[in-house]
Amino acid sequence: MRNKKAQPSGAGAASLIIVIALFILVYILFLPSEDRKELIEGDDSEVSASEREAIASVLLEESPGTITKIKEREFEHNIPSFNLFTEKEDAILKKVDSVFIESSGISSKAIPIFIKDKTENSKLSFSVNEHGGRLTIVFNDEEVFKGEIGETLEPLSIDLKEENLIEFSVDSPPKWQFWRNNFYDLRNVQISSTVEKLANKEALHTFFVSKEEADKENIEDAFIRYFVDCNVNEVDKLSVFLNGNLLSAKVPDCESFEKTFIDPDDFIEGKNELLFSSEQGRYLIDRTAVKTTLRKAISPVYFFDINQSQFDLIDNNTINTSLSLKFIDDDEKKNAIIEVNQHRISLDTRQDAFSKNIDLFVNEGSNSIRITPERTLHVLELKVDLDCKEDDCG
Numbered sequence: 001m002r003n004k005k006a007q008p009s010g011a012g013a014a015s016l017i018i019v020i021a022l023f024i025l026v027y028i029l030f031l032p033s034e035d036r037k038e039l040i041e042g043d044d045s046e047v048s049a050s051e052r053e054a055i056a057s058v059l060l061e062e063s064p065g066t067i068t069k070i071k072e073r074e075f076e077h078n079i080p081s082f083n084l085f086t087e088k089e090d091a092i093l094k095k096v097d098s099v100f101i102e103s104s105g106i107s108s109k110a111i112p113i114f115i116k117d118k119t120e121n122s123k124l125s126f127s128v129n130e131h132g133g134r135l136t137i138v139f140n141d142e143e144v145f146k147g148e149i150g151e152t153l154e155p156l157s158i159d160l161k162e163e164n165l166i167e168f169s170v171d172s173p174p175k176w177q178f179w180r181n182n183f184y185d186l187r188n189v190q191i192s193s194t195v196e197k198l199a200n201k202e203a204l205h206t207f208f209v210s211k212e213e214a215d216k217e218n219i220e221d222a223f224i225r226y227f228v229d230c231n232v233n234e235v236d237k238l239s240v241f242l243n244g245n246l247l248s249a250k251v252p253d254c255e256s257f258e259k260t261f262i263d264p265d266d267f268i269e270g271k272n273e274l275l276f277s278s279e280q281g282r283y284l285i286d287r288t289a290v291k292t293t294l295r296k297a298i299s300p301v302y303f304f305d306i307n308q309s310q311f312d313l314i315d316n317n318t319i320n321t322s323l324s325l326k327f328i329d330d331d332e333k334k335n336a337i338i339e340v341n342q343h344r345i346s347l348d349t350r351q352d353a354f355s356k357n358i359d360l361f362v363n364e365g366s367n368s369i370r371i372t373p374e375r376t377l378h379v380l381e382l383k384v385d386l387d388c389k390e391d392d393c394g
Helices: 011-029 033-041 049-054 308-315
Strands: 058-062 065-067 072-079 082-085 087-102 108-114 118-132 135-139 142-147 163-170 183-197 202-209 219-230 238-242 245-250 256-261 270-278 282-298 301-306 319-327 334-340 343-349 353-357 365-373 377-388
Touching: 058 301, 072 202, 082 202, 082 270, 087 108, 087 118, 087 163, 118 135, 163 183, 202 282, 219 238, 245 256, 270 282, 270 301, 270 365, 301 308, 308 319, 308 377, 319 334, 343 353, 365 377
Parallel strands: none
Antiparallel strands: 058 377, 065 377, 072 282, 082 282, 087 183, 108 163, 118 183, 135 142, 135 163, 202 270, 219 256, 219 282, 238 245, 238 270, 301 365, 319 353, 319 377, 334 343, 334 365
16 A cells, blocks of 8 residues: 655644744834834824815904904994906707617607706707608607708707706608618717806805894994996896895996995894895906994904814814914003803913913804903904814824
8 A cells, every 4th residue: 555645734834823923913012102003003194185174274363453341333344356247158068979769679869958057049959870760859848840851950949948858759660661660860969059157147255243243123224335346338237135135136336336224134143145146247346345333332253164074173183273362562461351152261461472272162163252351452463273183183
């Protein structure tokens, strides 16, 4: 009987694996703690694009100047200059390289088209490569063509809406001509139009109003004032809305100031939205201001906004929200109460700068800061910014 050659045992391989594993374990144990944590948990220092955008963001930067104990009755909210204009251009809104329909197979084909801008002179055009039978075209449930086409057809005028559907179908041959197959091979099917871009016809701006300033019982007078630069022969009606409420709608006097009074009911606490909407022409709207006069004086309030991604990073302790003030270096004692969303912070210093973490005081959305000094305070800069917590992001 022949002796079988001895087979190698798996014990040697297993021993080698154990030795390698022990070596790796010892290596990890002797690493510095920071490197060991990074190796085990992974490097989480890199942040997403949205986090990078949130980090190092300046939320508020103001130069308050001299702040006194005397409260104010008049407030002015300034809006940056902006342009309103309309543009028209010829464009192909939809293009399909080929459409094939046949009576013995797919006898109809529907093409949807969605429009967001204003259109005019809209046309449907195509060429016929090969065909047999009669073609029917239905646009938005209305028959716009029926008949046999040679190689070309004059473009069909159509009236586009926001949602549109174009359907092509071919008729069937008579039953006794059972060997025939009607079909159309359409090429370069396209819908073209003159498009009026709507995006630049409107401009939305925001400003913030405190609870006391938004109190309709406390508003004595309120109005908006702005300068309109335009050509009277080219423009049409200009409409202005505050929080969805119409303030005015008329053809403005070009090269002059417009002034419109505001109903106190139109203001809301926090973020207010001011919308300008034009119908035709080009405008430059300049030196825009919303002004209020109150019956009862209040201290000035400063506002800043925190979006959802920023607040999530604050909430999970990835970034800091820091409040800082810079003063005139006069070595005088500086005492004041700083209210962040009605959370009180005491200021008591002789330094020319003051800073405070306000993570616990901020909210997603609109936030407010009010400074009430014990004596006259000269503030060079008031700033709220976001910065990265140490070792948490890069």
